[in-house]
Amino acid sequence: MDLTHPQPLPDARRTVAKGGLRIAVACCLFFSLTSATLGDDAAGPQSDLHTIDLADLPSPPAEIAELIERGNVRFVYGPRPESMQSKLLPGGSAAALRKGRRLAATTEYRMGYHYRSRNRWKFVNQNREADLREVRIGMRFSDVRLETEHTVWFRKRPESETFWTDRLVLHELDHVRISVDPLLEKRFRDLLRSNASITLSMERGETVAESRIHPAVDSHVTELFSRISDLVDIRYQELDRLTDHGLKAFPEGSSLESIKKFSSKP
Numbered sequence: 001m002d003l004t005h006p007q008p009l010p011d012a013r014r015t016v017a018k019g020g021l022r023i024a025v026a027c028c029l030f031f032s033l034t035s036a037t038l039g040d041d042a043a044g045p046q047s048d049l050h051t052i053d054l055a056d057l058p059s060p061p062a063e064i065a066e067l068i069e070r071g072n073v074r075f076v077y078g079p080r081p082e083s084m085q086s087k088l089l090p091g092g093s094a095a096a097l098r099k100g101r102r103l104a105a106t107t108e109y110r111m112g113y114h115y116r117s118r119n120r121w122k123f124v125n126q127n128r129e130a131d132l133r134e135v136r137i138g139m140r141f142s143d144v145r146l147e148t149e150h151t152v153w154f155r156k157r158p159e160s161e162t163f164w165t166d167r168l169v170l171h172e173l174d175h176v177r178i179s180v181d182p183l184l185e186k187r188f189r190d191l192l193r194s195n196a197s198i199t200l201s202m203e204r205g206e207t208v209a210e211s212r213i214h215p216a217v218d219s220h221v222t223e224l225f226s227r228i229s230d231l232v233d234i235r236y237q238e239l240d241r242l243t244d245h246g247l248k249a250f251p252e253g254s255s256l257e258s259i260k261k262f263s264s265k266p
Helices: 062-070 167-179 182-194 210-243 256-260
Strands: 013-031 073-077 101-123 132-154 197-203
Touching: 062 167, 101 167, 101 210, 132 167, 132 182, 132 210, 167 210, 167 256, 182 210, 197 210, 210 256
Parallel strands: 073 132
Antiparallel strands: 013 101, 101 132, 132 197
């Protein structure tokens, strides 16, 4: 279509979109007795990272195997990647690195969305001579889903024989459980369903075109998606706060399930 001369858009169009990439990092700290661990570490080149091949590990428990597949999880160790150099806690990573502590592991998640929409529109103001006219766009969404990938990084490779019972491994997998929680996808669908119309202002003589409708719909979806990804960030931080980044057990009265309910209204 020649977008230089927009054509009138019929009263129904489909939008298929995939995007909304969100990247966040959670960290785990461990005690170290050496003074050389003060401060954050410099990033290492990606090529120096080593992948932990699942084939080299004992078979994981069924629940963990399903979690790894569902969350597209990979395990690495070596110099910390550049992408994991972002601020890890409110106040920055330096605030987390108290004397005698340094990063031992981090979980980085990438989350995106996919949807289809059937869009219908109509002018709210029927006065064609008005300088500005409002167009109401109604959207019906289908094939809505969230997609995640995770990279779990360890400074030191956990022992193979005890990998699936290692405290650091289990803590980082708790982060993965948060970001693959199926209730997040349901919440995203509910947000789309309850926010199924938007309004555009159009100048006199301007026709409704795909070049205006599709970006407006996707911008709307992206804003709603940000509420979901913000919620994941909040819960990641709550997990680290309650467990001191995996150093402690959950306090009495709290659990991973209680964290998933934390701040339940994005």
